[in-house]
Amino acid sequence: MQANFFLIFDTANWGVFAFLLLVAGVVFWLERSDRFHLAYSKYRRGGTLNTRVAMTVIYAPALILSVLGYFAVLAPDTLYHRLLFLAFAFHFAKRVLESLFLHRYSKPMGWGTTIMISLLYSLIALSFNDAHNMTTTVLQAESLALAPLFVGLVIFLLGQGINFYHHWILRNLRGQKDQAYKVPAGGLFGLVACPHYLGEIIAWFGLALMSRQLIVWGIFWVIFGYLAGRAIGTRRWYRAHVPDYPEQGRALIPYLL
Numbered sequence: 001m002q003a004n005f006f007l008i009f010d011t012a013n014w015g016v017f018a019f020l021l022l023v024a025g026v027v028f029w030l031e032r033s034d035r036f037h038l039a040y041s042k043y044r045r046g047g048t049l050n051t052r053v054a055m056t057v058i059y060a061p062a063l064i065l066s067v068l069g070y071f072a073v074l075a076p077d078t079l080y081h082r083l084l085f086l087a088f089a090f091h092f093a094k095r096v097l098e099s100l101f102l103h104r105y106s107k108p109m110g111w112g113t114t115i116m117i118s119l120l121y122s123l124i125a126l127s128f129n130d131a132h133n134m135t136t137t138v139l140q141a142e143s144l145a146l147a148p149l150f151v152g153l154v155i156f157l158l159g160q161g162i163n164f165y166h167h168w169i170l171r172n173l174r175g176q177k178d179q180a181y182k183v184p185a186g187g188l189f190g191l192v193a194c195p196h197y198l199g200e201i202i203a204w205f206g207l208a209l210m211s212r213q214l215i216v217w218g219i220f221w222v223i224f225g226y227l228a229g230r231a232i233g234t235r236r237w238y239r240a241h242v243p244d245y246p247e248q249g250r251a252l253i254p255y256l257l
């Protein structure tokens with residue numbers, strides 16, 4: 001059988017993809033222009049919810065839904081389905097563990113933002129489950145070329161490594177009770193304001209390459225748009241609020257953006 005790079009899509013698939021591209025542009029513009037920021041971290045607007053708890057509430061439902069989805073739907077047993085499930089669950093398990101044990105948060109955040117982001121990630125988990133476990137049959141999965149699955153997995157793991165390494169650097173900027181924002185140094189922080197976002201984007205690019213589903217490419221572009229806009233806003237925030245933050249350096253991609 002001849003191996004395909006892509007699956008075959010209908011008009012509805014292309015419609016959803018076009019809509020997600022529009023969303024990507026809007027969230028990029030909102031975060032970049034300071035017109036609207038999701039209210040956590042540097043942009044929190046009050047709230048009483050412990051951020052460690054909030055971040056767990058944000059990420060855990062997507063992890064639970066992906067595990068339930070994979071086993072409850074009795075997903076087809078192919079390498080494609082297995083690797084995609086493991087990569088997706090790994091991503092959200094890592095974020096839950098980092099939220100619980102790694103990050104040092106400064107202040108609490110609000111319930112509204114927490115629930116909104118949690119619902120968005122849950123929607124991504126349901127879409128992921130639908131696109132792979134419910135829609136992609138054994139025959140379709142086995143008609144796909146294997147190279148993008150393995151190359152995508154390597155890119156995914158590389159992105160996760162970059163992301164984790166810079167989270168580790170951020171954690172070590174603060175002592176146990178410290179709430180101050182410092183100038184991050186080490187890794188790619190000398191070149192960009194948010195190398196951890198770059199790692200996240202690389203990981204999602206790897207996932208999209210593994211998946212080859214149009215909706216996952218759409219989700220990738222939304223994440224790219226959001227994190228690129230947020231990184232530009234963060235660099236501006238650092239320059240305004242953190243003494244000695246360097247004037248040179250990019251926001252997200254070394255020498256480019």
Ligand SMILES: NC(=O)c1ccc[n+]([C@@H]2O[C@H](COP(=O)([O-])OP(=O)(O)OC[C@H]3O[C@@H](n4cnc5c(N)ncnc54)[C@H](OP(=O)(O)O)[C@@H]3O)[C@@H](O)[C@H]2O)c1
Pocket residue numbers: 040041042051103104105106107163170171173174180181182183184196197200223226227
């Ligand atoms: N897929 C997506 O769409 C998406 C979107 C957003 C985030 N994420 C994931 O979540 C991760 C964290 O995102 P985030 O937006 O919360 O990152 P962030 O604002 O950079 O914060 C990460 C952690 O580092 C601390 N921190 C940040 N800058 C610091 C500084 N200059 N000095 C000392 N501590 C500092 C933060 O404390 P405070 O909480 O006190 O600020 C927080 O504990 C990302 O890297 C990514 O993996 C994914």
